[in-house]
Amino acid sequence: MKLKIIFILFLTINIFASEDLKTKLDSELEGLMTKVIEWRHDIHQYPELGNREFRTSKKVADHLTALGIEVETGIAYTGVVGLIRGGQPGPTVALRADMDALPVEEKTGLPFASKVRTTYLGNEVGVMHACGHDAHVAILMGAAEFLAKNKEQLKGNIMLIFQPAEEGPPEDEGGGAKMMLQEGIFEKYKPEVIFGLHVTNIPNGVLLVKPGPAMAAASAYRIKVKGVQTHGSTPWSGIDPIMATAQLIESLNTVVSRRINIINNPAVVSVGLVEAGTRNNIIPEDAMIMGTIRTFDPELRKEIYDEIRQIAKGVATGTGTEISVEFDVGGFYPVTFNNYELVEKMEQSLIEASSGKFMKSDIPVTGAEDFSYFSQEIPGLYFWLGVNKPGVGLDAGNFGDSSEAAGNHSPYFLVDDSALDKGVKAMTYLALDYANQN
Numbered sequence: 001m002k003l004k005i006i007f008i009l010f011l012t013i014n015i016f017a018s019e020d021l022k023t024k025l026d027s028e029l030e031g032l033m034t035k036v037i038e039w040r041h042d043i044h045q046y047p048e049l050g051n052r053e054f055r056t057s058k059k060v061a062d063h064l065t066a067l068g069i070e071v072e073t074g075i076a077y078t079g080v081v082g083l084i085r086g087g088q089p090g091p092t093v094a095l096r097a098d099m100d101a102l103p104v105e106e107k108t109g110l111p112f113a114s115k116v117r118t119t120y121l122g123n124e125v126g127v128m129h130a131c132g133h134d135a136h137v138a139i140l141m142g143a144a145e146f147l148a149k150n151k152e153q154l155k156g157n158i159m160l161i162f163q164p165a166e167e168g169p170p171e172d173e174g175g176g177a178k179m180m181l182q183e184g185i186f187e188k189y190k191p192e193v194i195f196g197l198h199v200t201n202i203p204n205g206v207l208l209v210k211p212g213p214a215m216a217a218a219s220a221y222r223i224k225v226k227g228v229q230t231h232g233s234t235p236w237s238g239i240d241p242i243m244a245t246a247q248l249i250e251s252l253n254t255v256v257s258r259r260i261n262i263i264n265n266p267a268v269v270s271v272g273l274v275e276a277g278t279r280n281n282i283i284p285e286d287a288m289i290m291g292t293i294r295t296f297d298p299e300l301r302k303e304i305y306d307e308i309r310q311i312a313k314g315v316a317t318g319t320g321t322e323i324s325v326e327f328d329v330g331g332f333y334p335v336t337f338n339n340y341e342l343v344e345k346m347e348q349s350l351i352e353a354s355s356g357k358f359m360k361s362d363i364p365v366t367g368a369e370d371f372s373y374f375s376q377e378i379p380g381l382y383f384w385l386g387v388n389k390p391g392v393g394l395d396a397g398n399f400g401d402s403s404e405a406a407g408n409h410s411p412y413f414l415v416d417d418s419a420l421d422k423g424v425k426a427m428t429y430l431a432l433d434y435a436n437q438n
């Protein structure tokens with residue numbers, strides 16, 4: 001009985017400590033957000049592709065070091081891990097932000113729009129934070145600042161993960177969450193749970209969670225077709241790989257619509273890249289297509305792989321070409337899974353952080369995330385933060401481009417700064433509340 005009273009007293013003190021810090025964050029939030037927004041604009045203006053986030057990771061490391069946080073750099077090329085040691089014993093909670101941008105030419109017309117250009121897959125391209133990872137970095141830098149300044153009152157440690165190459169590393173390099181794990185960051189810091197967020201074009205300040213399987217597994221495939229080169233005027237004297245490629249594309253589009261059962265598990269097979277030829281009157285020797293496969297069920301994914309192999313075999317026989325198929329090109333992203341118990345446990349924190357604009361969804365998203373590697377190792381919670389302009393887009397949960405607000409990866413994708421405070425609050429509240437509940 002006595003023990004129970006002491007326990008309740010202990011719990012009450014801890015909850016008070018957590019509530020105190022949350023109130024403190026609320027009172028200091030305006031000042032903190034001025035910095036977060038400034039950081040975000042700076043990172044947005046100088047975006048960097050996966051495994052090349054040199055400037056961004058230096059900015060992060062300098063910031064964490066200045067706050068007196070223990071910092072490790074150069075993990076999986078440009079990754080940064082910081083550890084805030086709390087003044088009281090408790091669990092280690094990991095908070096994650098991804099840092100990389102995309103080969104997209106920015107068309108937002110913002111005063112801090114990116115003018116950066118680089119070479120990607122042999123082509124000169126613009127570089128843009130078209131997925132909003134600039135916001136993720138700035139939000140976590142903000143949460144880190146508050147948590148580090150109040151570390152004496154923290155129960156347990158906070159592990160800050162600034163991850164490179166979420167959008168996929170260059171094919172021959174490896175990288176991202178998988179490589180950070182291979183380099184042993186979880187063995188070293190031993191986090192108990194991990195939280196991550198992603199900005200997207202849903203209403204301003206909404207925090208949205210899909211418990212269980214939340215985002216799809218993603219696998220890139222590549223199909224190479226080899227024919228016999230000849231003059232375009234005498235096609236009978238060669239073997240046309242372009243013709244075979246056209247047949248392949250048509251048949252690939254029947255995998256989901258005709259060949260597999262998707263009643264219980266959605267799937268997507270898309271072609272995103274077609275390459276062949278150099279000139280109007282030459283039938284080339286080679287052609288190549290690449291695309292992506294999105295699934296929520298590993299068995300169904302294997303079935304799709306088999307169907308694609310089958311199609312390739314059939315087209316090769318029918319056209320006389322040689323066709324090879326590769327899957328998981330440049331790596332594979334597993335399903336992003338939100339731990340059911342963790343979602344339930346942390347729901348209240350997200351309700352508070354969003355001032356009631358919390359939503360639970362039962363619709364999985366066919367996008368993919370390498371956060372999935374982290375949440376395969378320990379319980380994870382990954383949620384969406386709405387960054388539409390206030391008043392825009394009331395149909396939360398509708399992913400993809402809409403007429404009112406461009407979606408992630410669009411050259412017109414916009415992040416409204418007024419929503420970012422919900423992100424800082426969410427990350428901070430989750431860390432504080434989890435530590436105090438456990």
Ligand SMILES: [Zn+2]
Binds near residue numbers: 409
């Ligand atoms: Zn993205």
Ligand SMILES: [Zn+2]
Binds near residue numbers: 131198
């Ligand atoms: Zn992203």
